[in-house]
Amino acid sequence: MYYIKAISTISFQDSFECDNLYDSLKGINSKSELIKPNYKEFISPLALRRLSPILRMGLTNSLDCQKQLDEEIDAVIVGTGLGCLKDTEKFLLNFNTAMSDLLSPTSFIQSTHNTIGGQISLAMKNHGYNMTHTQNNVSFELSLLDGMMCLKEGKSNVLIGAADEFIPFLNELQPELISDKYPLTSSSAFFIFSNDIVESRIGIKNVHVSFDTEDIDGEINNFLAQNKLNNSDIDLILHSDVNSKLIEENSNNLNYLEFTGINFSASAVATHIAHDYLKGSNKKHVLIVNGMLKSGLGLILIAKSEA
Amino acid sequence: MKIFVTGYGLISAIGEGEESLSAFKAMRTGIANGDTESTKAYKLGVVKMSNEELRTKYALHNSGSRTAILGMVAAKKAFEGHKIIKGVKTGLISGTSVGGMDLTEKEHKKYIDGQMISPSAYADHSSGVSSHGIARELGISDFVNTISTACSSANNAIMMGARMIKNGILDRVVVGGTDSLTLFTMNGFRSLMINDSEWCRPFDNSRQGLNLGEGAGFIVLESEKSIAKTNKDPIVELKGWGSTSDAHHQTASSENGYGAQLAMKEALGIANLKPADIDYINAHGTATPNNDLSESHAIKAVFGSSIPAFSSTKAFTGHTLAASGGIEVVFSIMAIKKGLLLPNLNFSTPIEETKLTPQLTYEEGRKINNVLSNSFGFGGNCSSIILGK
Incomplete structure (x- = not known):
């Protein structure tokens, strides 16, 4: 088990500094908005002005996690599906239209995917392991795999999160490239994982990714069998609107896109939802099935260990 | 558990694979002024084949962004002679920073100019899509991942692969x-004013900045257990890796290269080697005033008074950003395999503060047991790997 020592989420739910995200879930619609925490509590107003939403969210969530932990963090691992879109778009517009000598480097500097992790390490003055994974919808799952390796390799407190930001341009790509069944959103969720048991006894038991999978139910069954579980042992399945007989057969299944909207970091928010579901109950297992794209399937098993 | 390299491939402005050696030998750079209106002011390390020429020459089945196509060429070369075998779990991890930006920027310009959007033109934008395309070209479906830590991406992808095997x-x-x-x-680099409009001069006191390049470099890593099934010959061993954060500034490296020092030391620790065991360093050496000074300080801090032969090969290839670690790991493998020291082009005067002179000539017949290869990126990502006999 890789125990969850701290959680912080910014999303379209009331997820920041909340008591129980699962209990407070509300369906979102096209009018819903990203919550606005008091960023100034975490970031200086001067720095805040320069930071795009994805950087504000990622940095704030990370600093919030650190605040909850009060111990040294020895690895920073960030997943992002599409990275810093706002600064990317800004720089594209800039060099294509601005007078060529008046090009500001700020949006270029902040356009690379690892700006999130870089800003976190800078703010924390952290010289440890720092990694950025980007593999579309399974970027968070791959970050978790990396973090689990870090804990096996002897690191103690590993900060892992995923963030993606919405820009209006994405609407132009619907429905050809992106489903328009749910609103396009932004979200960021960060966690500190550790080998040490925590009071809640909640952690990640296992993670699996597969690619170009034809047989989703087969993958889920294998994953459950690997973890010595049956579908009936799973108390809740959180899924990204996945068509699956196995998911249907589990009476307690929830399509998390109704609460997170569509972005490639939504399974990180689902992990927070799963954690809070277990926290408020005597249930033991939640399975997250992230099949937002056909190209990548992510499975996360979240569990509460025996007392 | 040992991890071996059983294949390698690269493509850059100085050619593919072993072709690069003739450029080193002749001290011939692959960098020249761009040949279009928008690139003619830049000195660039261009791969002199169009996407279609590359796809035809290397018989690629898949297509995608130029980033993906270059990756397919190098990865296919590395994987040549390898087969997908049941029971050998095989993955692909690629480092990239621009992904499908080459396609996106063309399409977006049309959008800015008021033309209709063609959504499918953005389908290859995501970095993950380029890696998945490379994996599909190789027939790899067990595992795909993309690392994006700016210029240290490929080194970090190599390290990630090694850890996943371990x-x-x-x-x-x-x-x-x-x-x-x-x-x-x-x-972007022009806006940062670290592009040199002249030929870049790594580790030279007069260096003004970098020349950008393009390309790809990939290697195949295997465990002993895997080799028992694939029967491939180990070429070299991947002995050590280290990845740290400089945590100094969003783009600049700290003056003493603290993050770089940590990365090199970590790699030596994992390799269980002493600094004196390193025979050649393929330095990051971008030729920006900041990087080369910082890296020189870091090398001095780690190696003390007995600094091994070191050079930056970026005055030949240009700085290929996320690909640089992949291209340079292949150079490092060739250095070990053939006993080479690779030259540092365009050097005349040591940096005033650090007074280090890189390897200036192409040398054959040396005994190269261990090579350290550095890659450092924006955001403070520092990554070092060590390969050896």
Whole structure:
């Protein structure tokens, strides 16, 4: 088990500094908005002005996690599906239209995917392991795999999160490239994982990714069998609107896109939802099935260990 | 558990694979002024084949962004003679920073100019899509991942692959990096004023900045267990890796190269080697005033008074960003295999503060047991790997 020592989420739910995200879930619609925490509590107003939403969210969530932990963090691992879109778009517009000598480097500097992790390490003055994974919808799952390796390799407190930001341009790509069944959103969720048991006894038991999978139910069954579980042992399945007989057969299944909207970091928010579901109950297992794209399937098993 | 390299491939402005050696030997750079209106002011390391020429020459089945196509060429070469075998869990991890930006920036320009959007033109934008395309070209479906830590991406992808083998998640993994030239990065480095309009001069006191390049480099890593099934010959061993954060500034490196020192020391620790065991360093050496000074300080701090032969090969290839670690790991493998020291082009005067002179000539017949290869990126990502006999 890789125990969850701290959680912080910014999303379209009331997820920041909340008591129980699962209990407070509300369906979102096209009018819903990203919550606005008091960023100034975490970031200086001067720095805040320069930071795009994805950087504000990622940095704030990370600093919030650190605040909850009060111990040294020895690895920073960030997943992002599409990275810093706002600064990317800004720089594209800039060099294509601005007078060529008046090009500001700020949006270029902040356009690379690892700006999130870089800003976190800078703010924390952290010289440890720092990694950025980007593999579309399974970027968070791959970050978790990396973090689990870090804990096996002897690191103690590993900060892992995923963030993606919405820009209006994405609407132009619907429905050809992106489903328009749910609103396009932004979200960021960060966690500190550790080998040490925590009071809640909640952690990640296992993670699996597969690619170009034809047989989703087969993958889920294998994953459950690997973890010595049956579908009936799973108390809740959180899924990204996945068509699956196995998911249907589990009476307690929830399509998390109704609460997170569509972005490639939504399974990180689902992990927070799963954690809070277990926290408020005597249930033991939640399975997250992230099949937002056909190209990548992510499975996360979240569990509460025996007392 | 030992991890071996059983294949390698690269493409850059100085050619593919072993072709690069003739450029080193002749001290011939692959960098020249761009040949279009928007690139003619830049000195660039261009791969002199169009996407279609590359696809035809290397018989590629898949297509995609230029980043993906360059990656397919290098990864396919690395994977040549390898087969997908049941029971050998095989993955692909690619480092890239621009992904499909070469396509996006063209399409977005049309959008800015008021033309209709064609959504499918953006389908290859995501970095993950380029890696998945490379994996599909190789027939790899067990595992795909993309590392994006700016210029250290490929080194970090190599390290990630090694750790995944060590942790028993994969048996064999194709790792490296790819990046194509884009107006986005050309304008980006120009806005930072670290582009040199002259030929770049790594580790020289007069250095003004970098020349951008494009290309890809990939290697195949295998565990002993995997080799028992694939029967491939180990070429070299991947002995050590280290990845740290400089945590100094969003783009600049700290003056003493603290993050770089940590990365090199970590790699030596994992390799269980002493600094004196390193025979050649393929330095990051971008030729920006900041990087080369910082890296020189870091090398001095780690190696003390007995600094091994070191050079930056970027005055030949240009700085290929996320691909640089992948291309340079292949150079490092060739250095070990053939006993080479690779030259540092365009050097005349040591940096005043650090007074280090890099390897200036191409030398054959040396005994090269261990090579350290550095890659450092924006955001403070520092990554070092060690390969050896």
